Amino acid sequence: MTNIAVKQGLSTQELTMVQSEMMNKQKSKGIAYALWFFLGSLGGHRYYAGDVGIGIAMTLTLGGLGIWAFIDVFFIGKAIENKNEKIERDIISNVKRYSPAA
DSSP: OHHHHTTTOOOOOHHHHHHHHHHHHHOOOHHHHHHHHHHGGTTHHHHHHHHHHHHHHHHHHOOOOHHHHHHHHTTTHHHHHHHHHHHHHHHHHHHHOOOOOO
16 A cells, blocks of 8 residues: 555644654655765665665675666665655554554
């Protein structure tokens, strides 16, 4: 089920809570690309996106000698979108769990 479908069942107050939390927790594509530009071979963008294991592998191999880091530039945007969707799903789950109407 998509986040949009789940949000349709929320009250206005719950939606406001979700939006507020998203503003605090969401990841920025701009920051991810800046980290890739300056720290791509060390996996800085991967650490930012929460992919610590892959970030460590990139750090140890210097981004696959630059090849892995170069390829990542094409996948950063979608990775951040997926991360933000997961963050929103977790927030919605918490709001529904602790909502007085639940």
